[in-house]
Amino acid sequence: MPIAITRDISPNMGDCELTHLNRESIDTDEATLQHMTYEMALDGLGCEVIRIPGEPTHPDSVFIEDTAVVLDELAIITRPGAPSRREETKGVATILKNYRELSQIKDPGTLDGGDVLVCDKMIFVGQTARTNEAGIQQLQEYTAPHNYRVIPVPVDGCLHLKSAVTLVADGMVLLNPAWIPMEPFTNAHFSIIEIDPTEPYAANGLLIEARDIANVIYPENFPKTQQRLAKIGISVLTVDMSELQKAEGAVTCCSLILKSAIKNEGITRVE
Numbered sequence: 001m002p003i004a005i006t007r008d009i010s011p012n013m014g015d016c017e018l019t020h021l022n023r024e025s026i027d028t029d030e031a032t033l034q035h036m037t038y039e040m041a042l043d044g045l046g047c048e049v050i051r052i053p054g055e056p057t058h059p060d061s062v063f064i065e066d067t068a069v070v071l072d073e074l075a076i077i078t079r080p081g082a083p084s085r086r087e088e089t090k091g092v093a094t095i096l097k098n099y100r101e102l103s104q105i106k107d108p109g110t111l112d113g114g115d116v117l118v119c120d121k122m123i124f125v126g127q128t129a130r131t132n133e134a135g136i137q138q139l140q141e142y143t144a145p146h147n148y149r150v151i152p153v154p155v156d157g158c159l160h161l162k163s164a165v166t167l168v169a170d171g172m173v174l175l176n177p178a179w180i181p182m183e184p185f186t187n188a189h190f191s192i193i194e195i196d197p198t199e200p201y202a203a204n205g206l207l208i209e210a211r212d213i214a215n216v217i218y219p220e221n222f223p224k225t226q227q228r229l230a231k232i233g234i235s236v237l238t239v240d241m242s243e244l245q246k247a248e249g250a251v252t253c254c255s256l257i258l259k260s261a262i263k264n265e266g267i268t269r270v271e
């Protein structure tokens with residue numbers, strides 16, 4: 001059974017980092033409801049959901065994806081590109097060390113988990129304002145012994161790599177060609193579904209594979225792109241993320257997915 005680690009919404013989420021959006025007031029009660037619905041979707045698709053506490057002093061802590069990269073063999077605690085988010089990693093390391101050996105991105109490296117797309121033994125990593133070359137190099141050093149290949153992808157116009165591309169089925173990505181080149185993915189023999197150009201933020205879906213079924217958790221406000229997915233037989237479960245989207249959040253960023261639990265320091269979860 002996959003494990004989905006999530007994190008509480010901070011009451012101060014309104015003070016979140018913003019890069020490409022103008023600040024709008026966020027209804028944290030509504031955001032909390034939306035977050036709970038998202039967790040119910042994860043649970044309904046067969047994940048064990050573990051929610052860790054947020055911190056009032058960490059407005060962006062719900063976006064737990066940015067704090068770690070979890071592979072089957074290890075987890076890499078990131079050093080987020082936004083200094084305001086660096087302390088978020090501590091609470092995440094505390095829970096993850098129960099499941100994986102940990103490595104840590106170190107100064108001068110920066111890396112946001114939202115820039116890291118893992119597809120089997122390929123790790124695509126966005127070159128963004130949040131993730132620098134030193135961070136990418138450290139990611140490479142930690143993962144090479146486990147036979148991963150790190151493939152840098154230039155990103156222009158959005159926050160993270162996964163704002164522009166996510167995996168929606170085995171060997172298939174949903175992609176916004178206005179923000180990233182397609183070549184790294186075509187060269188690696190991925191099929192590509194392009195988002196509807198009127199829905200630029202539509203490339204972020206969360207693929208969950210559990211109970212031998214693949215489903216994509218997907219925001220409900222991109223109907224045209226959703227139709228493209230449905231047309232090729234991808235099973236989509238929609239959620240309302242409108243309040244979280246005001247903080248530049250999306251569906252991948254609200255969880256860390258562990259494909260399986262692995263024994264570490266005496267803790268074993270049975271699948």
Ligand code: CIR
Pocket residue numbers: 016017018019060063065066082085113114115160162163247248249250252253
């Ligand atoms: C930030 O700017 O860091 C947050 N307001 C949004 C982070 C979204 N994370 C993600 O897409 N992985």
